[in-house]
Amino acid sequence: MPTLLRIGAFRFYFYSHEPNGPPHVHVDRGAATMKVWLGSLEVASSRGFRAHEISGIVAMVEEHRGAFVGAWHGYFG
Secondary structure (H helix, E strand, C coil): CCCEHHHHHHEECCCCCCCCCCCCEEEEECEEEECCCCCCCCEEECCCHHHHHHHHHHHHHHHCCCHHHHHHHHHCC
16 A cells, blocks of 8 residues: 655555556545545545544645646556
8 A cells, every 4th residue: 555645644545456446545644544536536435534624634635636646547557
């Protein structure tokens, strides 16, 4: 599971065994985790993050979306 970026306590990554789905990134901080679709920036799933934190995390994903999409296509082809 390649780690793409760390910002403070947040880790942004994707699983190497998920090549068939649309491009997305997982974000963890401690036991909290979420999955964000890179195309639409919609939250696919979230567990442990508070509602007010989610928009800030999505903003971080949006800021780095180009690099995340490039890494996705570079890894999965």
